[in-house]
Amino acid sequence: MNRRRGRSGSKPSLDEVSSDFLSNTNEEQSALISSSSSGKVSKTQVKNFDSANRNVNSKVVRSRKSRKEVVSDEAICINKESNSEALVALMAGFSSDSLKDEEIEARVVGVVGRMEQYNYILIWNHIITKWRENVSIWLTKDMFVDVIPERCSELLDSAYNYLLSYGYVNFGVALAIKDKIPTRPSKGRVIVIGAGLAGLAAARQLMLFGFEVIVLEGRKRAGGRVYTKKMEGENKVAAADLGGSILTGTLGNPLGLLARQLSYTLHTVRDQCPLYHADGKPVDEYLDKKVETAYNELLDKVSKVRQDKNYL
Numbered sequence: 252m253n254r255r256r257g258r259s260g261s262k263p264s265l266d267e268v269s270s271d272f273l274s275n276t277n278e279e280q281s282a283l284i285s286s287s288s289s290g291k292v293s294k295t296q297v298k299n300f301d302s303a304n305r306n307v308n309s310k311v312v313r314s315r316k317s318r319k320e321v322v323s324d325e326a327i328c329i330n331k332e333s334n335s336e337a338l339v340a341l342m343a344g345f346s347s348d349s350l351k352d353e354e355i356e357a358r359v360v361g362v363v364g365r366m367e368q369y370n371y372i373l374i375w376n377h378i379i380t381k382w383r384e385n386v387s388i389w390l391t392k393d394m395f396v397d398v399i400p401e402r403c404s405e406l407l408d409s410a411y412n413y414l415l416s417y418g419y420v421n422f423g424v425a426l427a428i429k430d431k432i433p434t435r436p437s438k439g440r441v442i443v444i445g446a447g448l449a450g451l452a453a454a455r456q457l458m459l460f461g462f463e464v465i466v467l468e469g470r471k472r473a474g475g476r477v478y479t480k481k482m483e484g485e486n487k488v489a490a491a492d493l494g495g496s497i498l499t500g501t502l503g504n505p506l507g508l509l510a511r512q513l514s515y516t517l518h519t520v521r522d523q524c525p526l527y528h529a530d531g532k533p534v535d536e537y538l539d540k541k542v543e544t545a546y547n548e549l550l551d552k553v554s555k556v557r558q559d560k561n562y563l
């Protein structure tokens with residue numbers, strides 16, 4: 252979910268995607284579980300966010316053009332929460348002041364870099380914040396009609412359709428979302444190879460789009476590299492994760508949202524996290540620390556490269 256992710260030439264325009272969705276009997280679709288995002292907000296991002304807001308606020312244009320033009324050049328005020336809503340978007344891995352390439356490609360605003368874009372992002376932030384307040388509901392556009400000024404109804408359409416079409420809201424496993432899967436798929440049949448997280452998320456998304464989906468899995472179980480092994484013996488039951496188990500960032504990571512939809516309790520990883528060899532003996536503390544230090548240095552370097560390259 253990186254707002255600066257590269258352009259994809261094969262994607263349909265927003266108009267095409269949205270009209271396709273709206274023609275669906277259930278009128279919508281949902282989300283691919285996007286790739287993980289750390290959910291961390293760097294100081295630079297917050298600073299950029301502040302200055303972006305300052306810049307835009309100071310740019311409220313009151314020109315002597317026609318009334319319609321004047322109105323469209325003004326920043327809207329949805330509520331007093333615009334800063335915190337922008338932070339929600341930031342923490343979810345989105346930039347607070349620029350559009351993703353795919354948004355530009357989908358022509359979500361008429362002119363990029365003007366007040367219209369600012370208003371679009373405000374609306375966008377508001378919608379995604381509202382859904383994240385309660386990820387178990389199916390968010391409809393009507394829910395925003397009262398709070399978004401009528402003159403921005405096209406931007407509301409644009410932001411809502413984009414978020415829906417590209418799967419940033421209304422995704423997951425909540426009942427209200429599952430209920431939107433058409434009982435009679437009408438868009439054709441798709442075969443998904445692999446029942447790991449990516450394949451299962453893609454399958455779910457395609458089903459919401461109205462496709463009939465067949466998932467082919469090479470192993471005898473679903474889950475791919477996520478696998479919880481249950482163990483029993485001596486009247487004791489235990490489980491161990493042999494693959495993925497840690498959610499890095501619960502705000503940006505869509506798995507955090509799925510956990511909320513399923514009412515799963517998340518536990519913080521403790522500072523003390525000793526490692527053990529297969530024979531049950533603890534790993535040498537010195538070696539453990541050395542590896543951890545090397546790993547953290549690697550993360551720091553990767554983070555620096557991301558900042559230098561201006562990736563969020």
Ligand SMILES: Cc1cc2nc3c(=O)[nH]c(=O)nc-3n(C[C@H](O)[C@H](O)[C@H](O)COP(=O)(O)OP(=O)(O)OC[C@H]3O[C@@H](n4cnc5c(N)ncnc54)[C@H](O)[C@@H]3O)c2cc1C
Pocket residue numbers: 287444445446447448449450467468469470473474475476477493494495496497498499
């Ligand atoms: C030991 C370990 C620990 C990890 N810990 C974490 C963690 O704590 N947090 C975290 O976020 N991530 C963690 N990960 C990474 C995370 O598990 C993976 O990123 C994620 O599960 C990948 O999902 P995927 O669907 O892309 O791929 P996979 O889970 O690899 O799924 C691909 C599926 O496709 C199937 N397949 C492949 N080829 C074919 C074929 N030709 N025909 C049919 N089926 C096929 C495979 O059998 C598999 O089921 C860990 C990974 C490992 C191995």
